[in-house]
Amino acid sequence: MNLPVTPADIAAAADRIEPFVHRTPVFTSTTLDREVGGHFFFKGENLQKVGAFKARGAMNAVLQLPDDVPGVVTHSSGNHGQAVAYAASIRALPAWVVMPRTAPTLKIDAVRSYGAEVVLCDHAEREVTAAAVADRTGAVLVHPFDDAAVIAGQGTVTLEFVDQVPDLDVVVAPIGGGGLLSGAATVGADQEPPIPVIGAEPFAVDDAYRSLQSGVRQPGVATPVTVADGLLTGIGARAFTILTALRAEVIRVSEAAILEAALFHLQRMKLSVEPSAATPLAAIRTEPERFRDRRVGVIISGGNTDFAWLSAAMALASRPQGS
Amino acid sequence: MNLPVTPADIAAAADRIEPFVHRTPVFTSTTLDREVGGHFFFKGENLQKVGAFKARGAMNAVLQLPDDVPGVVTHSSGNHGQAVAYAASIRALPAWVVMPRTAPTLKIDAVRSYGAEVVLCDHAEREVTAAAVADRTGAVLVHPFDDAAVIAGQGTVTLEFVDQVPDLDVVVAPIGGGGLLSGAATVGADQEPPIPVIGAEPFAVDDAYRSLQSGVRQPGVATPVTVADGLLTGIGARAFTILTALRAEVIRVSEAAILEAALFHLQRMKLSVEPSAATPLAAIRTEPERFRDRRVGVIISGGNTDFAWLSAAMALASRPQGS
Numbered sequence A, B: 001m002n003l004p005v006t007p008a009d010i011a012a013a014a015d016r017i018e019p020f021v022h023r024t025p026v027f028t029s030t031t032l033d034r035e036v037g038g039h040f041f042f043k044g045e046n047l048q049k050v051g052a053f054k055a056r057g058a059m060n061a062v063l064q065l066p067d068d069v070p071g072v073v074t075h076s077s078g079n080h081g082q083a084v085a086y087a088a089s090i091r092a093l094p095a096w097v098v099m100p101r102t103a104p105t106l107k108i109d110a111v112r113s114y115g116a117e118v119v120l121c122d123h124a125e126r127e128v129t130a131a132a133v134a135d136r137t138g139a140v141l142v143h144p145f146d147d148a149a150v151i152a153g154q155g156t157v158t159l160e161f162v163d164q165v166p167d168l169d170v171v172v173a174p175i176g177g178g179g180l181l182s183g184a185a186t187v188g189a190d191q192e193p194p195i196p197v198i199g200a201e202p203f204a205v206d207d208a209y210r211s212l213q214s215g216v217r218q219p220g221v222a223t224p225v226t227v228a229d230g231l232l233t234g235i236g237a238r239a240f241t242i243l244t245a246l247r248a249e250v251i252r253v254s255e256a257a258i259l260e261a262a263l264f265h266l267q268r269m270k271l272s273v274e275p276s277a278a279t280p281l282a283a284i285r286t287e288p289e290r291f292r293d294r295r296v297g298v299i300i301s302g303g304n305t306d307f308a309w310l311s312a313a314m315a316l317a318s319r320p321q322g323s
Helices: A007-020 A030-037 A054-063 A079-090 A105-112 A123-137 A148-164 A179-189 A207-214 A237-245 A255-267 A275-286 A310-317 B007-020 B030-037 B054-063 B079-090 B105-113 B123-137 B148-164 B179-189 B207-214 B237-245 B255-267 B275-286 B310-317
Strands: A039-044 A072-075 A095-100 A117-121 A170-174 A197-202 A249-253 A295-300 B039-044 B072-075 B095-100 B117-121 B170-174 B197-202 B249-253 B295-300
Touching: A007 A054, A007 A148, A007 A179, A030 A039, A030 A275, A039 A148, A054 A079, A054 A148, A072 A079, A072 A123, A079 A095, A079 A105, A095 A105, A095 A123, A105 A117, A117 A123, A148 A170, A148 A179, A148 A237, A148 A295, A170 A179, A170 A275, A179 A197, A179 A237, A197 A207, A197 A275, A207 A237, A207 A249, A249 A255, A249 A275, A255 A275, A255 A310, A275 A295, B007 B054, B007 B148, B007 B179, B030 B039, B030 B275, B039 B148, B054 B079, B054 B148, B072 B079, B072 B123, B079 B095, B079 B105, B095 B105, B095 B123, B105 B117, B117 B123, B148 B170, B148 B179, B148 B237, B148 B295, B170 B179, B170 B275, B179 B197, B179 B237, B197 B207, B197 B275, B207 B237, B207 B249, B249 B255, B249 B275, B255 B275, B255 B310, B275 B295
Parallel strands: A039 A295, A072 A095, A095 A117, A170 A197, A170 A295, A197 A249, B039 B295, B072 B095, B095 B117, B170 B197, B170 B295, B197 B249
Antiparallel strands: none
């Protein structure tokens, strides 16, 4: 198969970005192992630079730009914006990050803290605005997910993971644009025996599920409403090609399951995990029979959150049983 | 010096409890290193069994009880109650945990989840109630801190820490009853060169500070009000003896500094840290000049919290600068 990203691309990315990213730790949970009856290993990319795996893909893309590039630009209200700002700062390149006017001050400040310039616009105009910045400045666009260098960078999470935890039977990761999961699938397919991957996706934005089921890339949901705000984007073309070829599956999860999973990470595992990154645990608890007696690698994709979801999660947890 | 606990006691405790506790990971923070200008290493006892270092001391005490002991009893509204319940469950011993009627359901449920029986009473009657349970059942009291076996168990945190991170210049840990800090001081004094220890204590309950300053053990504060609810108890007699002999120091911290530190752990380091366990970071940021250019070991003592403090911490963090 001639896929957009190869295992060799991911190995090269790992060497390239190694000085600039963390080899993140792996956590376990006796409570979860007992609850489900499997063996679960959690790769803590919430402890990655910028608080999310996105540092890897952005770093791999930015490091490959020619020396005379006038800068980089991206549009992102989330972790990819910080990741590009961080990667640009490493190369001392100017960076522009297009963000919606409604973005929280915290996120804007985080991008600025890496020295990037924030360009505010209406959400609907973000791509046009980023293109205008590129035209004006000559900056190169670093796409959040539909880019081979970005996907190769995200694949390094799983390359590290299979080195840290031998004999994984399956890897579960969130799916939004699909960069993380398609990188995982590429690495997984290259193992002996191959390790299948499962995406975790909110029911509210289940275009990846529908795309992989139908074999035709489906549009994203027009006005998605989910607590997993990192997974709002539709699946990218390159990710769709890879995940279809490598037969990835998707488990869909409810908002309540996401909240309960994020609370479990926080209260039982003592880890700050953003709701998007709690979807794999939600998937495991939604379909536990698929993971019984298996060695399961779970990618905790990020930990950047304002905890606005916490009170709802706690209210949910304190419901009388059976209600 | 003939102190209540020796380095050999702590080494023996480490061997004894090793099968039943986690070797907890060490975390770092580039942001903090840059902010203070030192090198900080955080020992994550929030990821310990029962979510706190208390598992070590309780385990060490309970493992040394004779085979025919009819059970164990303690009084604690916090982590030590869970720790004794956990340790008793390992030995399949009955356990009674005396807790105040006002204890949160979450904490009561946690103790019960290890199979212990919870005995509710008024806070003022907790010691009498525990003694009555001991009389009635023959159960042995496991004191939360003023007990040589418990202190030796807590000392294993620091024994592990100096093995994981060589050449520490100083270790900072919270001080309540003093079990954790006096164990750390015992290990620190045994290193070559010796490693001094610093306790972190809220201004609101500064009896340890006043005790070590005056050379006379001072009573605890009558009606303490602090977000660091794990540090309400006064310093124990054994801990006072050890910490005086080994010249431990104490840095006092404000409630605002504790909240800001707990939020830093959560938002920047992605770790759930209970307010009591955030006091060392608060101490470092209160007197940063003492830690500049040094290699600083910080013990994150626990991660059990209901996050009731979070909204106050966030409000504090979003204050305009200079106010």
